[in-house]
Amino acid sequence: MPGDVLLLSNSRPPGGAVPFAHAREVLAGHLGDRTVWFVPYALADHDAYFAWVAEALGVDLRPLHREPDPAATAATAEAVFVGGGNTFRLLHDVRRLGILDALRSNDASRYTGSSAGTNLAQPAIHTTNDMPIVDPGGLDALARVPFHVNPHYLDPDPASTHQGETREERIHEFHEMNPGPVVGLREGAWLHRTGDTLALGGNTARLFRRGEEPVELAAGTDLSWLISS
Template structure:
């Protein structure tokens, strides 16, 4: 895939700020001047979700893909799409069922923006999502807009927590027991922006995980274009 891609960890900034204010500059750069078709399928109330995002991104022209008579046909020729967050399994289930997944796979020139679950959809698979599998999506393969994996909403270990379940790092290490593809843990407020053959981290720090290697910290502004190199995963 050669189309430009913007992958946000989250839509809601901390502290009660308006949605997307933390990433407004890069969103305007990435989507400005284009009709943006919004995919609300990760949440149950499609109309309310579209209205919320359209207000937040105004004056960008954000239109509801779910209201199109043939969403797949519209996606196949779209100049830009924004895929919202929610449940990744619900999202993949619906875009596959509607033919939108295949339509986007064939539309290389489309500018893709994802937030949270929408970021998961851009990856080779949804295997690094945090979400509960509330529905069988008919397979875990996703869009492959980028050849690496992302873990949105990445959380560091809280030494004061009494939680006894796996940390995010432990879950990603489990992923690497069976897969070789790198995983970028995107902390809140962070994003990855692909323009052509360049990928840059913005907004906040991130953590990079590779099989059989110790994780490394990535600072905002880091060029991670080498992640576009083909990687084998099982």
């Protein structure tokens, strides 16, 4: 059976500065006492990023980027944590280094993603919010879940003077070209797949399906149908 998956919208709690303070309990249960390899490629300064997350998590976290052969380590890792940053840079580097294929082959590993790391767990990175600062050589990702997620989902603000597309409009544009459901994860929310069960935790979310009105999801909602349909 594929390894369990935890997908966080963000690393900092809403209104807080302490990384992952909002998700300590679910992270502890998900990671347990496993050795966790941190994948830092979404940010430019890998060492600083690793140190920041290692101090915050308090688990046996190890830096994948310091391994002589990161792909070989990823291929046998019992758990990986893929951090946030720019999704295009992340996908570019894990593809270039062979880590993407290694993680695909090691789908029994326990996967944790935050923001860009959550995007990497999807079939493709179509619903990221990030600028394409580098060509990642294709948009296909890990497909650790069979649906799409929009981390950092923001509701339309009627008082805003911004004239560009809202997140909701961008997701509707996605559905003009693609059929799959999209979960808009608000800050502080996460999706946790354990075996054949998928649940929303931490905060509310918004579910978008092609040709249908968006649906509000309460924290605790059982979304197992998203991985079984």
